[in-house]
Amino acid sequence: MWSPHGIHQDVWGSVKPSYNRWKYSLIIAIDANFRLKLKNRGFKDSPLGDGWSYFVPSIPYKAHVAQHIEQPEISNCDSTFRAIDHANTRSNEGLAATGVAGVTCARHAINRANGFGDLQRGERFCNMDYVVLSTLSGTNVKKLILSYDIACQWFKNFRLRISAYPEKMQLNMDEVETDAGIPKLHCKGHGPKCQTCWSFNFIKGSARTCGESIEQIWSGHNAVSMSTREMTPGSRQNTIDDHLGAWNFRKVIGLGKYLLSLLQEAVPMKAKHRAILSELRLSLDGDLVDTWEAMIEEWDKDRENKPDPYAEEDKTCGMADVRLEILKEEAADAVAGTASLHEMTASVFLTTGLDLEDQQRVLRKKGKGAKGASTQYKSAEMQQKRNTLQRRIFNWYKIQNIYMPGAVFLRAEVSPTDDDHSGAQGPETIQLLFPSQVSEAERATICSPGLVVKEFRLRVAQCDDALHQIRRLLRIRSNLWHYKRGQVFGQRSSTRARTLIARFDERIQRIAERYRAARAALISLGQPGDWSTRFLELTPGDIQGPRGDDEAILQPPAPLPQNHWISEGRRDFTWIWLSPNVQLQGDAETERREVNEGMRVKYCKARARAMRWEEEVELVVEEMRRTIAFLEWQARWWRSQIGRRTDLSSPSLESGLIAYALKQSDIKMRLAQHFSNLWRPALHKHNLPNEFTHIVGSQPVSQAPAGHVVEVTAVDTDSGASDDDEPVFE
Incomplete structure (x- = not known):
């Protein structure tokens, strides 16, 4: 045993x-x-x-x-x-x-x-x-x-x-x-x-x-x-x-090579994750880190009742929140006597335009998919959708002329053949000309007061919403892939499952386009804030599920190996899973709390990874020591069995039992020596304890009780090898 x-x-x-x-x-x-x-x-x-x-x-x-x-x-x-x-x-x-x-x-x-x-x-x-x-x-x-x-x-x-x-x-x-x-x-x-x-x-x-x-x-x-x-x-x-x-x-x-492989992996991973944690600590407030450390200690003692430091409450500050906040401000302006330029307020005008922008993206996607079948693209249903979108855009233009006087001239410059009635361009390709889509000098002359700031706030909320939806859809898609792998069998069922997953892929890509457009608008507006560090460039490689093991990553930059899996201990999240949802409006304390919550989860998980790898190095070294100690003890135990049988009347049987005990003892000592020789260089290289690898040689087999002839054949540990290239003992 x-x-x-x-x-x-x-x-x-x-x-x-x-x-x-x-x-x-x-x-x-x-x-x-x-x-x-x-x-x-x-x-x-x-x-x-x-x-x-x-x-x-x-x-x-x-x-x-x-x-x-x-x-x-x-x-x-x-x-x-x-x-x-x-x-x-x-x-x-x-x-x-x-x-x-x-x-x-x-x-x-x-x-x-x-x-x-x-x-x-x-x-x-x-x-x-x-x-x-x-x-x-x-x-x-x-x-x-x-x-x-x-x-x-x-x-x-x-x-x-x-x-x-x-x-x-x-x-x-x-x-x-x-x-x-x-x-x-x-x-x-x-x-x-x-x-x-x-x-x-x-x-x-x-x-x-x-x-x-x-x-x-x-x-x-x-x-x-x-x-x-x-x-x-x-x-x-x-x-x-x-x-x-x-x-x-x-x-x-096989423990020799197994424990050695664990050590060779754990030592560099310990250094890597310790460096990541140190860098993260330097970027955070010391008092805040101390608070999180205390939270982890309390949770370790009572995981059922204490707050979970590794879980972030699902809070979002999306389009609905920002729209409500702006509508409240506009209502307050109306009470104060500041009349709106139109019965449709500026925020409603902008949010309506954002909705039209989304509809354009959907129509463009359907148009690209139908290029191979022109009859489908020109079908009555498709044409009806284009006509409906065009009417909505022209109606929106009328409100735009109020909040952005002079926009009609800009539209003529962008598309001379298109006006409010002709519709020479396809409605999915018309530029709506938000404040972010014109130059800074033009914004100063044609935009009504406060319009630029309101678009900026809505674009920030749009980015937050887009990231939140991408994360949510990626979770769903990841679960669908896992369900398909384990529960779906047969061509018909697999085809249906793939079709369902493909729908989520399309939605994810469409929302990713929305994020990129909103981020481009923020860059154009050039308003100050931390948005530039929170909303990074979204590449196809960034759109990965939280597990990192989806069967298909959207447009992966390089082919992934089959059964690709990234464990928590080796995980390096893409930035979309580390970007916190920050509430831009409201009291500063609420904003700071939500930012800290997102950073807390990131820090706690980084700390856990570093600690587990440190524990792994210490535990593997201890397991090596324990293995050598056990084999040496077992070798001594086999030798201690010699002479225990006093009821034997046959000298040959007694000699056979002694030979068997000596052989087993020799096997254990040779195995301990083999492991020691295997582990000592790696332990010495990484300055880890290795005193236990210096084993005193086993007692010679010839030292048997007097009067007994013993013949023992032990396989040399350096000559015999199994399929795993480990020593073979008979």
Whole structure:
């Protein structure tokens, strides 16, 4: 068996300083596999050594499950995973076991002793609780982190459910610090609250643990499911135990390259994200950063009730807000005796023009799409839309002549063949001539007072609205892609799904054009403000979903690899997800608060990324030390078994047992030496602790008890190599 985690109570108390104790946490992953079924063929047999290996003891396990047949388990999480909801509806006709529940080490994907058990009726809490408590029984652990795809529901009443188990299986929850998270890939299917409260990216002391290790084990054992489902219960359990043991052996001998790869990735990522965080801190107010740090500390202690530092309240200050504010100002002007030039106020005149601008964009898009079919473009429906838009524009011109005297002459210069009646140009190509579309000198002479400022405010709101809508549509499109990947099958259904997603792509592109036009207007108006730093140039590469794993990015600058995925720990958001929604009007305190809220989320996530990578470096080094220490202990343990059997009458049998023990001891020492040689250069290069890699050579095999002839053949660690180029031991 392999024990990469766990620490004795006396050792735990001696760890100084106390904040280093997180390195001795036990992190386990929990899940169920519904492919490892067993048909009910009426055979009754018992496995060899029931409960001695990876499966829990059958008799007490079945007795416990039988007491919780009607256990209510209803989920109120807005997750797309329905393990709980479907537990009581999953078909179990003709099956003795509907699957297998398992518990593994979340860091190294190593199976735990007594951490597996058959499922009788779906993935119920009573099954999962039993296998978790069975594998933890007798473990001197002080901090426990559990990974489960429905942890947000399963962990809520975990402490209460423990009380129903035998005392020897119960955990002392007053002494054991417990935490839980949702595996990173599964977390994407949960709601916004779960994606922060239960994310391993924000769990202190979890390092870069993804929590998905048990999925690797299931994928490695699914191939055997077709044969084990036809076996008798005892034979099936023995077979799965053998495969779980073989998996563990390969994982142990592969720890050398695995831990080295983790270290080689973590060291540069730690430096990168620490530099990003330092640069961000220098640009922020120190007192504000201290406030956010205190907020994170409080949230770490109570994630359920304290304010979430990683979540931003969905506040927008869009067109509707600015229109209402300007209308209130115009109403106040009317009360004060300042009469409007027309019954249609200036703000209504401008917002009507912005609506016409949007209609022009829609019509131009339809016109481009119809160039290959001129008859469609000249159809009655299309012509009717063009005529309607043209009438609206000409009516708008009449109001423009009041608020922008002289605009009629500018229109004649821009398009001499077009006037208020001829419509020689297509209405989708006519320039409306907003104040932003004329020169600064012309604005000073033809625009009524305050018109330029009002357009500026509306354009800022238009940019804010456009960014908000782009983000919202990208979220929807990302969810649609994920739904299509996992739930849509067949050509007909796939075509419909693609058509729906294409509609969202068109809307996103149209809104992106609106943003670019509004930003160009702001540049032309040249009014002071922070808009120039908030509203950056929107390139096709900036229009990416929040997950960074959409199947198609709008006009990507370069082809993306298949199954492209950017995790939270490596994420570098495009600027549209970092641009805060700032309220330009209103009291200064409200404006400052909303800006700070957007920066808080950015800072907190950057801090979390930096801390997780720092923890990863420390934890990997500790795991290397722990691996060497365990292998050395195991080598000594095998040698200590020599001479324990005093009931042997055959000298040859006694010599064989001694030879076996010496061989196993030699294998462990050679493996420890191999890992040490592999890790020492990298640890020395990065100035990390490496004292534990200097191993004293193993005791020679010839040092056996006197009177015994021992022949041991050990495979040289430098000559034999498996498919993973790791040492092979016989």
